[in-house]
Amino acid sequence: MRSFTPYAFLLPLTFAVTACVSHSIYAGVVTQGTRVIFEAGQNEKSLQLNNRDKHPNIVQIWTDSGVEDSSPEHADGPFLANPQMFKMNAQQGQVVRLKFIGIEKDLAQDRESLFYLNINEIPAIKSADLEANRLVVSFTNRLKILYRPKKIQGNSADVMQQVRYQIKPNSIQLHNPTAFYAHISKLQLIQGETILASQQSIVIPPKTEFIWTKPKGLSSNNVRIDAVFINDYGAGVPVSLQQR
Numbered sequence: 001m002r003s004f005t006p007y008a009f010l011l012p013l014t015f016a017v018t019a020c021v022s023h024s025i026y027a028g029v030v031t032q033g034t035r036v037i038f039e040a041g042q043n044e045k046s047l048q049l050n051n052r053d054k055h056p057n058i059v060q061i062w063t064d065s066g067v068e069d070s071s072p073e074h075a076d077g078p079f080l081a082n083p084q085m086f087k088m089n090a091q092q093g094q095v096v097r098l099k100f101i102g103i104e105k106d107l108a109q110d111r112e113s114l115f116y117l118n119i120n121e122i123p124a125i126k127s128a129d130l131e132a133n134r135l136v137v138s139f140t141n142r143l144k145i146l147y148r149p150k151k152i153q154g155n156s157a158d159v160m161q162q163v164r165y166q167i168k169p170n171s172i173q174l175h176n177p178t179a180f181y182a183h184i185s186k187l188q189l190i191q192g193e194t195i196l197a198s199q200q201s202i203v204i205p206p207k208t209e210f211i212w213t214k215p216k217g218l219s220s221n222n223v224r225i226d227a228v229f230i231n232d233y234g235a236g237v238p239v240s241l242q243q244r
Contacts, residue, residue, distance in 0.1 A: 027141045028053030029088060029121040034234035035144040035183075036098065036117060038079070044099040049119070051088040056124040060085045061096060063145065064116050077115045078102025079145060087124060098145075107147060111179040111206035115145040146181065156180045160229045160237055163204065164244035167220050172212040174225075175244055176204040183230040189215070191223050 029051050038045060051057055061084055063077025064070035072084075082097045098117070107113045122138040159182045166173045172189070176182045182204040189197040189212070196215050204210045225241045 027119075027121060027139045029057055029059055029119060029139075029141070031119070031141075031143060033143075034230070035146060035232070037232055038098070038100060038145055038147045040104055040148060040150045042100065044097045047096045047098060049088070049094045049096055051090060051092055051094075053123075054090050056087055056089050057121040058085070058087055058124050059094070060120045062118050063098075064118065066114065066116060068142070070116075070118065072120075075118075077117075077145070078107075078147075079115065079117070081117075088121075100147075104149070107149065109149045109151050111149075111152065112181050113147040113149075114181055114203075114205070115147065117143040117145050119143070144183075152179050154178055154180065156232055160231075160239045161242075163227070163229075163241060165225050165241050166244040167214065167218070167223070169214075171214050172225070173244075174204060174210040174212065174241070176206060176208060176210075179206045181205055184227050185230055185236055186228040187212075188226045189218075189223070190226060191218070191221075 029049055032048050036045060060072055061081035062072045062075035063079040065076050078101055080099050080101045086094060088094050118140055120138060120140045123136060159178050159180045162178050163174055163176050163182050184202040185200060187199045187202055188195050202210060227241055228236045228238050231237055
């Protein structure tokens with residue numbers, strides 16, 4: 001007969017002190033990718049989650065439209081996870097199905113729309129330890145959901161070659177003329193062999209510009225901008241941007 005230890009299914013608010021960290025390197029429950037590409041017309045997509053911890057975790061999933069401190073009670077993303085809340089045993093996996101429940105015509109038809117998938121985990125607590133004083137830390141990992149309409153023009157891989165920069169009197173503008181989001185993990189302004197400025201984690205929406213503060217005294221001679229784009233598979237692709 002298989003033995004088991006009872007655990008309590010608890011949400012973060014059950015504890016007097018709870019710290020929330022939104023960074024995937026701390027998470028025990030991880031996914032196989034860093035983003036979900038949802039093509040218009042798809043009914044659902046399956047996500048594989050794995051619990052790397054040596055203890056069970058309680059997982060809760062919801063989506064939002066870009067509010068970083070969103071909660072399951074105020075989830076406003078047009079996607080529904082099934083299951084939404086479940087227990088994951090140590091070193092075990094779980095398949096989650098993500099279903100589009102929005103109205104396609106309410107979203108932009110000529111460009112991508114960006115939403116976020118929140119995966120919150122909290123260690124399952126043994127029933128015998130409920131009365132003990134202890135700090136329990138919950139982790140929330142946020143993944144991008146990119147919704148692509150049927151009428152979108154071009155290819156997402158073209159973004160890396162089409163984002164251009166322009167040096168203005170007081171700023172540097174990065175222009176994204178495509179219908180896709182440009183995801184840049186690292187951006188460097190280089191003159192000669194010297195890195196004059198650097199920035200991380202930049203998202204440039206379709207058909208918009210990113211404004212970068214221009215360093216004082218910067219001349220346009222021997223200047224280049226290097227970027228590391230994140231592609232659909234979550235891999236970094238280094239590119240030297242062309243001037244507009």
